[in-house]
Amino acid sequence: xxxxxxxxxxxxxxxxxxxxxxxxxxxxxxxxxxxxxxxxxxxxxxxxxxxxxxxxxxxxxxxxxxxxxxxxxxxxxxxxxxxxxxxxxxxxxxxxxxxxxxxxxxxxxxxxxxxxxxxxxxxxxxxxxxxxxxxxxxxxxxxxxxxxxxxxxxxxxxxxxxxxxxxxxxxxxxxxxxxxxxxxxxxxxxxxxxxxxxxxxxxxxxxxxxxxxxxxxxxxxxxxxxxxxxxxxxxxxxxxxxxxxxxxxxxxxxxxxxxxxxxxxxxxxxxxxxxxxxxxxxxxxxxxxxxxxxxxxxxxxx
Amino acid sequence: xxxxxxxxxxxxxxxxxxxxxxxxxxxxxxxxxxxxxxxxxxxxxxxxxxxxxxxxxxxxxxxxxxxxxxxxxxxxxxxxxxxxxxxxxxxxxxxxxxxxxxxxxxxxxxxxxxxxxxxxxxxxxxxxxxxxxxxxxxxxxxxxxxxxxxxxxxxxxxxxxxxxxxxxxxxxxxxxxxxxx
Numbered sequence: 001x002x003x004x005x006x007x008x009x010x011x012x013x014x015x016x017x018x019x020x021x022x023x024x025x026x027x028x029x030x031x032x033x034x035x036x037x038x039x040x041x042x043x044x045x046x047x048x049x050x051x052x053x054x055x056x057x058x059x060x061x062x063x064x065x066x067x068x069x070x071x072x073x074x075x076x077x078x079x080x081x082x083x084x085x086x087x088x089x090x091x092x093x094x095x096x097x098x099x100x101x102x103x104x105x106x107x108x109x110x111x112x113x114x115x116x117x118x119x120x121x122x123x124x125x126x127x128x129x130x131x132x133x134x135x136x137x138x139x140x141x142x143x144x145x146x147x148x149x150x151x152x153x154x155x156x157x158x159x160x161x162x163x164x165x166x167x168x169x170x171x172x173x174x175x176x177x178x179x180x181x182x183x184x185x186x187x188x189x190x191x192x193x194x195x196x197x198x199x200x201x202x203x204x205x206x207x208x209x210x211x212x213x214x215x216x217x218x219x220x221x222x223x224x225x226x227x228x229x230x231x232x233x234x235x236x237x238x239x240x241x242x243x244x245x246x247x248x249x250x251x252x253x254x255x256x257x258x259x260x261x262x263x264x265x266x267x268x269x270x271x272x273x274x275x276x277x278x279x280x281x282x283x284x285x286x287x288x289x290x291x292x293x294x295x296x297x298x299x300x301x302x
Numbered sequence: 303x304x305x306x307x308x309x310x311x312x313x314x315x316x317x318x319x320x321x322x323x324x325x326x327x328x329x330x331x332x333x334x335x336x337x338x339x340x341x342x343x344x345x346x347x348x349x350x351x352x353x354x355x356x357x358x359x360x361x362x363x364x365x366x367x368x369x370x371x372x373x374x375x376x377x378x379x380x381x382x383x384x385x386x387x388x389x390x391x392x393x394x395x396x397x398x399x400x401x402x403x404x405x406x407x408x409x410x411x412x413x414x415x416x417x418x419x420x421x422x423x424x425x426x427x428x429x430x431x432x433x434x435x436x437x438x439x440x441x442x443x444x445x446x447x448x449x450x451x452x453x454x455x456x457x458x459x460x461x462x463x464x465x466x467x468x469x470x471x472x473x474x475x476x477x478x479x480x481x482x483x
Contacts, residue, residue: 119342119343119345119346119349120342120346120347120349120350120353121349123346123350124349124350124353127322127325127350127353127354127357128353128357131318131322131357131361134314134317134318134321135311135314135315135318135361136314138310138313138314138317138318139307139310139311139314142309142310142313142314143306143307143310146306146310
């Protein structure tokens with residue numbers, strides 16, 4: 001048979017072609033034109049189905065060598081309505097029709113053919129990945145912003161420092177402020193002298209600024225406020241707030257350190273876990289403020 | 303998940319859906335006005351346009367579901383489905399609901415496109431332009447991020463892109479009519 005010239009030996013297509021040939025001769029022998037030369041290929045009749053027509057075309061154009069293996073061709077459907085434009089197209093249609101069993105559709109495309117079918121595949125999945133990543137990034141950003149805002153609110157609730165006459169290492173001149181003057185904000189302890197007493201004892205708030213302790217995340221400075229010789233308040237003059245992480249850490253650490261100082265009335269306090277740098281600097285600045293207070297005559301400090 | 307986390311997802315998917323809708327709109331205008339350049343074939347642009355439109359609808363649905371699951375948003379099933387029923391930010395949510403319907407109609411009429419009359423399909427498809435505008439208005443009115451400078455800048459850029467693409471499309475339409483007339 002002429003099909004053997006275009007197909008390698010052992011190709012399963014050969015057996016399929018031979019079987020189709022036997023079927024054709026047994027059922028539609030009268031309807032298939034035979035005995036024509038390759039260039040006298042006749043268009044299909046109305047009763048000739050696509051497979052028979054493709055097989056006929058393959059047999060007629062078989063003497064011409066096949067340029068490429070059959071598996072590399074695109075599975076284009078063979079249409080019985082119009083003859084193939086070239087002998088090569090006829091061979092393609094024949095091979096395809098012979099490979100495709102009756103009643104089945106074409107196999108799924110792969111490789112370059114798939115790219116033609118779905119041309120923007122890479123861009124589409126890139127857009128999807130970018131969208132999902134953007135969504136996740138925005139969720140993280142919103143959460144981060146919300147946490148930072150909450151931390152800022154917590155830090156804003158901390159007591160503020162009162163003005164002192166001298167700051168830094170000079171120990172001798174603490175500020176002495178009458179408690180009735182509104183220099184201390186509402187968060188600090190302000191004792192108002194009763195008006196019914198003829199000679200009231202006016203408590204004073206003495207403030208001492210500790211040393212500025214530099215850390216790798218920023219400076220830390222503490223202000224101690226004394227009332228009646230005891231530590232009545234601890235304000236933080238400076239703390240690392242250059243980034244959101246520092247703000248969140250210090251929003252948790254500074255209130256804890258303040259409560260510990262007020263409870264211990266000394267610089268013997270524990271560090272806050274996760275805020276080691278701030279805690280150590282806080283304690284150093286606190287100790288320097290206590291030293292200034294002792295030098296100023298406040299001796300009731302542990 | 304907490305209400306706050308659903309709230310974050312609502313905001314994020316809303317922003318992404320708006321950007322995707324504008325991207326689909328821009329690619330669609332460039333494709334229909336034959337201004338896609340020579341580097342990519344028109345089928346590539348059409349494929350990407352269809353994908354972006356579908357992705358827009360998916361992110362919009364996620365946006366709605368997340369806002370529904372956030373109990374602090376005040377969005378229920380009625381507010382999601384019926385425009386004008388929301389108590390808070392009624393107009394803004396109305397625009398969002400209408401925009402969602404236009405997106406859904408646009409996507410679901412693109413699949414059986416060959417079964418529709420071309421004129422009818424084009425008319426339905428063009429409602430997505432109104433949908434994108436309403437989505438932007440919805441984001442501007444109800445979004446808590448609308449007060450931030452970054453969001454306003456991004457919204458202005460996407461709006462400018464959409465207007466530019468619309469201008470290109472209208473110009474191409476006028477040129478074609480001039481040549482044909």
